[in-house]
Amino acid sequence: MVDRVILGRRGGQNGLFISKPGVDVSSASDSQLLFRTTAGFETLQIVKSGRVYLTTGEPVTISVPNLGYRPKVILQSDWNIGILTGFGTNSHIFHWVDYLSNTEIRLNVDKNNIFDSNYSLYVVLRENINHG
Amino acid sequence: MTDRILLGAFDGTHVLRASRPGYDVKNTGLPTEHLSFDSRWPEIGNILSRGTFQMGGNDPAFNYYYGTTYADPPLVIVHMSGANNDLDTWYPIDQAIWYDFNVAVFVFRDRFQISTNATNNVGSSQRTFRYVVMRNFYG
Numbered sequence: 001m002v003d004r005v006i007l008g009r010r011g012g013q014n015g016l017f018i019s020k021p022g023v024d025v026s027s028a029s030d031s032q033l034l035f036r037t038t039a040g041f042e043t044l045q046i047v048k049s050g051r052v053y054l055t056t057g058e059p060v061t062i063s064v065p066n067l068g069y070r071p072k073v074i075l076q077s078d079w080n081i082g083i084l085t086g087f088g089t090n091s092h093i094f095h096w097v098d099y100l101s102n103t104e105i106r107l108n109v110d111k112n113n114i115f116d117s118n119y120s121l122y123v124v125l126r127e128n129i130n131h132g
Numbered sequence: 133m134t135d136r137i138l139l140g141a142f143d144g145t146h147v148l149r150a151s152r153p154g155y156d157v158k159n160t161g162l163p164t165e166h167l168s169f170d171s172r173w174p175e176i177g178n179i180l181s182r183g184t185f186q187m188g189g190n191d192p193a194f195n196y197y198y199g200t201t202y203a204d205p206p207l208v209i210v211h212m213s214g215a216n217n218d219l220d221t222w223y224p225i226d227q228a229i230w231y232d233f234n235v236a237v238f239v240f241r242d243r244f245q246i247s248t249n250a251t252n253n254v255g256s257s258q259r260t261f262r263y264v265v266m267r268n269f270y271g
Contacts, residue, residue, distance in 0.1 A: 001145075001146070004146070004171060005139070005148050005171065018148060018171050020174060021171075021172060021174065031267075034171060034173065034174075034175070034176055035169070035171075035176060035178075041178060042178060042179040043176055043177050043178045043179065044177045044178075044179060044209075044264065044266060072209070072211060072222075072262075072264075073222070073224070074209065074224050075224055076224070094223065095223070095224060096214070096221055096222060096223040096224075097221070097222055097224075098214075098220060098221050099220050099221075099222070127182075127264060129211060129222055129262060130219065131182075131184075131262075
């Protein structure tokens with residue numbers, strides 16, 4: 001079994017380093033590390049998630065923690081098994097969000113001839129929508 | 133108080149493992165959603181790159197090259213600003229939005245591509261796109 005965790009010095013850097021399964025942490029390249037605390041390593045973190053009843057023309061406003069910026073949101077229909085019951089002709093569906101402030105976000109959907117339960121799932125990410 | 137950090141022998145191997153508040157990290161049957169980290173995971177969603185660009189509804193497709201070719205397409209998250217480049221409104225973009233909304237993201241092993249069409253809702257004005265490329269792979 002290879003060593004996969006170093007808490008301390010690795011090469012010229014100090015930190016916590018964890019390699020991917022099967023890779024020796026002492027010689028792993030950056031892409032072979034599952035986690036490291038040194039500069040340049042970032043992970044996508046979820047601040048909040050939920051399920052809301054959302055229909056066309058009836059947006060829902062959610063409150064999110066104040067991160068000091070407008071966080072990115074991923075929003076999609078909850079089409080779990082059996083929930084999507086059918087499509088009509090010229091069907092469409094898309095979601096979007098309106099930022100009312102850093103902490104108030106309005107969730108929207110526009111659907112046509114989509115037959116489902118009208119529930120949508122969202123996750124709020126620790127990512128600034130205004131920073132590229 | 134519930135134990136939440138474990139470093140050492142566990143479940144037949146050695147792990148570094150952390151559970152979410154209120155969940156016992158020693159529970160071998162703990163569902164993934166109740167874990168913050170487990171060193172046995174192959175990926176944890178770390179970000180390879182992020183950026184922004186603008187394009188209009190009549191522009192040719194935009195290609196962003198990762199600078200390498202992965203064995204499988206990576207996870208790419210793209211948001212597009214609202215009508216007339218309204219930065220208070222943002223659409224998460226994926227392939228399913230193509231047919232009536234006329235904007236789509238296609239993810240390849242060496243790049244992702246954004247395609248737009250001015251008809252229907254995108255319009256011809258410039259929009260801002262913001263993206264994140266992550267090391268989680270679809271393959």
